[in-house]
Amino acid sequence: MSEIVEAVKMLLSLNVIIWIIVGILLGMIFGAIPGIGATLGMAIVLPFTISLDGLSAFVTLIGIYHGATYGGSITAILINVPGTAASAASTFDGYVFTKKGRAKEALAISAVASAAGGIIAAIVLILVSPILTEFLLLFGTPENFLMTILGIAMISVVSKGSVMKGYISGVFGLMITTVGIGIMSPTVRFTFDYLPLFDGLSFLALLIGLFAVSEMIILEKKGGGIAEDDPEIKGSLVTGVMHVISNYYLTTKSTMIGLAIGAIPGAGASVSNFFAYSESMRASKNPDMYGQGSEEGLIAAESANNGTVGGSLLPTIAFGIPGSTATAVLLGGFIMHGLRPGPSMFTENLDLTFAMFLTLIIGSILILFLGMTIVVKLAKLTFVNSKYLIPIIMVFSVLGVYAVRNNWVDVFTIAVIGFIGYFMIKYNYSVIAFVLGAVLGPIAEENFLRSLLLQNPDGIVFVTRPLSIILILMTIVMLVSPILEKKQAA
Amino acid sequence: MSGKELISLEKTEVYLLVLFMGLASYFIYMSRDMVWEASLFPQVTAGFVLIGCILIIVGEYLPKSLRSIVKDQGDLFVRTEFAESDLPKNEINNKNNSKRIDDSVITSLLLSIYIILGFMIGLLWATPIFVIAYSLIYKLPKFVAIILTLSSALISLGFLYLLNLPLMEGVVIKMMSFK
16 A cells, blocks of 8 residues: 555656656657557657656656557547557447547547546556565566566467467577677677677667667558548537446446456557457447447447556566567666566565556546547648658667667667568567567576576476476467367367 | 479568578577587577577478468467558558559668768768658658758757767768878
C-alpha cells in the first residue's frame, strides 16, 4: 500500500505530468499517421530521453505507446485506414459510422472505450503485482538466463515465420551483443582492433535501425499515401459516451482479453483487437449488426487494444520479455536508464513499477479529454503524405543515435541493421526475437556465466533446480510444438 | 540439377542466411583462442545460428516431422504485431510501377550516401543535402521541399547547440585543418 502512495507522489510532480501529456500527444500524432505508429515513434524519441530522469523517460515512452494505440483509431474511423495494426478491427464498424454521418459518435466511443481499457488494465496490474512478486522471488541467475531463452522461444512460436527462423533471429541478437569487451573477462572480442567497437554495438542503434530505418524502407516500397476524401465529421459525442457506459460488461471483458493477449510475448494489440471483436460478435444478441455500424464491435476493439498496452507491460517489467514491439523499445529504455527488469521491479522498485501502471490511468484520462476535444483537429493528420515524413524520420534517426555516444559505429549500425532488418521482415525472421536477444544479450551472458562460475562449471545447475527444469521443458515444448501439432493433425 | 532447384528459398533469403552463417563462422573461429569465459557464449550462440541456418537451407530434405520447424507457419493468430508493416494501402499516389528501380532501393542508397557524406564533411552539412536530394529524386512539391530542408537544417542546428554534438566535423574537414 505504501508503494502505491509513493508512486502517486512520484507522479504528482509537474515535471512528470508534463512528460505524460507530451507522450500521449506525440503518441496520438504518431498513431494517427498511417505507417508511423507506436514502435517507430518510441524508437525515434528514445535517444532524447537520455537527458531525462528515469521516471520521466518511462512515462513519456508509455504515454507514446498508449496514445498511439488510441490514435490509430482516428484514421480507422474517418478514412477506413488503421493508423496502426492495433486499430484494424475498428475499421469494420468505425468507418461505417462515418459514412452514416455519425463520425463524432464513433470517435467518442473510441475515446471512452480506450480510456476505460487503459484504466481497467492498470487496476488489474496493480492487484496482480503482489502475487507476481512471490513468484518472481523464486528466480535466480540460472532462471533469469533461461527466461531469455524461453522468451525467444515463445516469440518464435507466435511469429509468422518458422519456429527455427524465430530462434535464429533471437540467438543472432544474442550473438552480436558479444562484440566488444567481454562481460566476465577483459577480453576484446570481434572488434577488428577498431577502438570505437570496444564498447560493442549499441542496442539503441539496433532498435532504431530495425524499427525506424527498416520501417521507412518498407514504407517507401509500399508508397506514401494520402487521404483523398475529406471525411465529414458529424454526430453526437454524448451518444457515443452513453454507448460505452451502457456496455460496461463488454468493455471490461474486452479489456481483459486485451490484457491477457498483451501478456503473451510477441502477440500485441494487432491480435487482441480481432480476438475481442470476434468474441463480442459471438456473444452479441445482434451479430448481424457487426460490420454495419455496431457500437459493440467498436467498443470491443478499442477497449481491447488499450488493454493490451497494460498487458504487454507485465512480461516486459517482470521478465524482460517484451509483450510487443513497442515494449521491446521500452525495454531498451529501461536498460538505457540502468533499470533491470525482473524481481527487483516488484520488490525494491515496486513504487516505480506502480508509477508506470498508474501512468496508464493518467494517460487514459488525458485520452478521454483529448479524444472529446481536439481529436477532430487531429483528423487533419490523415492528409499528411508519409513520403514527406520519411526524410525527417531518417534525419532524426541518424542524429538521434549519434547523440547518444558520439560514435560513428552507431550511425553505420542503424544503416546496416536497417537493411538487414528489411530482409528479415520480408522473409518472416522475427524482428522482435532479434530485439529481445540484442537488448538482453549482455544480461543473458552474465547470468549464464555467473550460473556456471558460482554454481557449477559443468552446467548441471540448469537441470537441478525445479524452476530451471520447468523452463527448459517449456522451451523444448515450444521448439517441437510444430512437430507435435502436425502429428496431432495427422 | 541447378542451384535454384536444390534450394526452395528465394535468392535474397539465401544471401541473408549466408550472411548469418558467415558472421557465425567468424565468431566461432575468432573465439577459439580466447579464455573460456569470453569464448563460451559467442561459440554457443554462433553455433546455434550456424546449425539453424543450415537446417533452413536444407529444409526440403529434412524428415517430414522436422520440416515443420523450419517451414513458415503463417500467423498463429489472425495478425501478428508486424502487421504494422502490412497495412492496407490507402488511395495511393503511387509511381512505383513506372520506375525501374524500386523506391526502397533508392532510399536505401540515399541513406547510405547521407551517412558517408556526414562522416566525411559533418552531419550539419550533409543533412540538408540529403533532404534536397530526396526531394529532387522523388519530385516533391517545391514548397514542401523548402520546408523539409529548412526543418532538417533547424533540427541539425538544434542538435549542435542544445546537445553540443560535433556535427560540423568530418574526416575531410579534420584533414584539411591538420594541413
